[in-house]
Amino acid sequence: MFGSIKNCHNVKDFRKLAKKKLPSPIFHYIDGGSDDEVTYRRNTESYEQCDLIPDVLSGVNKETLDLSTTVMGQKLDMPLYCAPTALQRLFHHDGEMAVGKAAEKFGTMFGLSSLGTFSIEDIAKEIKTPKLFQLYVHKDEGLNRSMLDRAKAANFETLALTVDTASGGNRERDLYTGFTYPLKLSLSSMMEFILKPTWGINHVTHKKFELSQLKDHVKEGTSVAISVGEYFTKMLDDKLDWKRAEEINKYWGKPFAIKGIMSVEDAKRAVDIGASAVMVSNHGGRQLDGSVTPFDQLAEIVDAVGDKIDVICEGGIRRGTHVLKALSLGAKACSGGRMYLYALAAGGQQGVERAIGKLREEIERDMILMGINSIDQLSRKNIKFR
Secondary structure, three states: OOOOHHHOOOHHHHHHHHHHHOOHHHHHHHHOOOOOOHHHHHHHHHHHHEEEOOOOOOOOOHHHOEOOEEEOOEEEOOOEEEOOOOOHHHOOOOHHHHHHHHHHHOOOOEEEEOOOOOOHHHHHHHOOOOEEEEEOOEOOHHHHHHHHHHHHHOOOOEEEEEOOOOOOOOOHHHHHHOOOEOOOOOHHHHHHHHOOHHHHHHHHHOOOOOOOOOOOOOOEOOOEOEOHHHHHHHHEOOOOOHHHHHHHHHHHOOOEEEEEEOOHHHHHHHHHOOOOEEEEOOHHHOOOOOOOOHHHHHHHHHHHHOOOOEEEEEOOOOOHHHHHHHHHOOOOEEEEOHHHHHHHHHHHHHHHHHHHHHHHHHHHHHHHHHOOOEHHHOOHHHEEEO
16 A cells, blocks of 8 residues: 555655665664653654644635744744754665755755764755754764864754763664664574665665764764664763853854753753753653653743743654644744654655645644634644643
């Protein structure tokens, strides 16, 4: 049934098609969380703990809709953007370039990871939509400075500092499948790649896989195979603190977000160091299992800092109604990774465009059914918790 992206109508459909196309270790890298994956599942389930309350006879129709929002000074045509994610050319040979071009088509923001597989410069040359660079602070200070300088020189509009990686999460699916980068095949995993020959042909006949921001600085992930969890534990700066975050913000000198905020107290500290936004995120359930979900924390964080700083809800979004629920609680925008990664694996740029387009259609249709013309009309009167 799901042999073509034309038969994919939602994120679940794209997930099924991605599973058919990707070798098992790579699919499970996208699909997995940490430990028992409780938080990973609850990230989506938490949106189902409340219901939307529509207004009727409001005269709203598609021609009157305004989905635009402004986040960190960037005008977006829709309140959902593509969060930065690593290793994208493992999922499809066009990787981040395909995602960036799809985001540009819909006038929304595109995030590039420190562990990206296209360079900062290549992305800047081709992608004109608002761009966010996501910084993992490494123990190698020269690498940190290089990435910041390159992103500034390439005119990336915003920076997100990821702060929830003091240690790598226990991603047990990767342990079972043996997933590393570069890929290290075992007898058990080799069959998975043999069974997906199209992926293998595309992988070896296109541009050589690389971690474009890292390759000139570290061997791990470039010539030395390592898992993502092990990379975080071994290579990232486990001494990262608020003072260092403030220094990075000052050095960057442009709109700056802290990605991985989950408590009111930390959101207030982000305001204190001059951040432009907080991304309420638990790394897609890939770090601390059993932690609270972004949607669960959203209202408290908005109440505490929403009048001073942009609050973004990131994680678990699978439907347009999820976006409207987050906006009703006061988020300025939402972001996600798996929502487009499955589509990237399923169909490259066309897949991502279809996934974003389907989510936009859902948001538009749901706004009409809610009786609202613009997203700034959403408020807590539109939502009821069970």
